[in-house]
Amino acid sequence: MRDFVITTDSNCDLLPEYVEKKKVGIIPHYYELNNEVYGDELNLTPKEFYDSMRAGKLPSTMASNPAVIHSTFLGYIQEGKDVLHISFSSALSGGYNNVAAGARELCEEFTDARIIVFDSLNASLGQGLMVMKAVELKEAGKSLDEIEEWLIEHLKNFCVQFTVDDLFHLQRGGRVSKMTAIVGSMINIKPILIINDEGKLIPAGTVRGRKKSLSTIVANMVKQMGEYLNNPGTICVVHGDAAEDAERVVKLIKEEVAGASVIVNVISPSIGAHSGPGAIGICFMGEGKANV
Structure with a gap:
């Protein structure tokens, strides 16, 4: 059996120390701000990025190059390794199609090479959890095909609950209407969003007030987890430069889910450009994405 590597893209929001320790290959997604493109060697700190949005700057995003x-996958092929790439949802970005096209081209040229491009139909640490599980299975001796089969079988078990602090960023991305954003902001309405089985970000309700929105996504998570409450594994909290609220969510999770291991990270700019400062998400294993 040929050796293989696990790769993903920067929208996975995995902690840098995990990526380095487990040698996960990362293909960047990009964002543009003030006529400067970031994503490779050049990057803003999360604070710089989200503060620029708070100041009224409107970043745009670009998928993988x-x-x-080509150069990333070619390097692995030249080392004699196959590749399992776990991609950001194809319903949210053109990155999956770019990677799939690059993989096909290289496999036509190098006929003994295998590059499996797996559509996570997920985002942020919902996607990152898949990568972590794939790494765990690889370390347990599972083959590339066995890992792909496991991911297909459990695709709908990687769940995301999400809320944002500012509706206007969702309005810019076409997620809500301009009128909804205006009226909702006036009366302090906060949306609850999920990523559905098709990998799309969709509304799953509204509540009034920030505090209520945070407790609601935790309550929804508990409902979705079902039997996973007995073995919760890792639960992830992601935020748009809102560390204090993220810690509040961690506290709520630990009150509700005994034995949960919780990871916290900042939402990457290429997602944060659409969710905005103050966004909070929970990524976890559940019985179904829409089971709320």
Whole structure:
């Protein structure tokens, strides 16, 4: 059996120390701000990025670069390794199609190479949890095909509950209407969002007030987890430069889920450009994405 590597893209929001320790390959997604493109060697700190949005700057985003995809995969092929790439949802970005096209091209040229591009139909640490599980299975001796089979079987068990602090960022991305954003902001309405089985970010309700929105996504998580409450594994909290609220959510999770291991990280700019400062998400294993 040929050796293989596990790769993903920067929208997975995995902690840098995990990526380095487990040698996970990362293909960057990009964002543009003030006529400068970031995502490779050049990057803003999370504080700089989200403060620029608070100041009224409107970043735009770009998917992965075909040239970077080609060079990354070619390097592994030249080392005699196959690749399992776990991609950001194809319903949210063109990155999956870019990677799949690059993989096909290389496999046509190097006929003994295998590059499996797996559509996570997920985002942020919902996608990152899949990578972590794939790494765990690889370390347990599972083959590339066995890991792919496991991911297919459990695709709908990787769940995300999400809320944002500012509706206007969702309105810019076409997630809510301008009128909804205006009226909702006036009366302090906060949306609850999920990523559905098709990998799309969709509304799953509204509540009034920030505090209520945070407790609601935790309550929804508990409902979705079902039997996973007995073995919760890792639960992830992601935030748009809102560390205090993220810690509040961690506290709520630990009150509700005994034995949970919780990871906290900042939402990457190429997602944060659409969710905005103050966004909070929970990524976890559950019985079904829409089971709320």
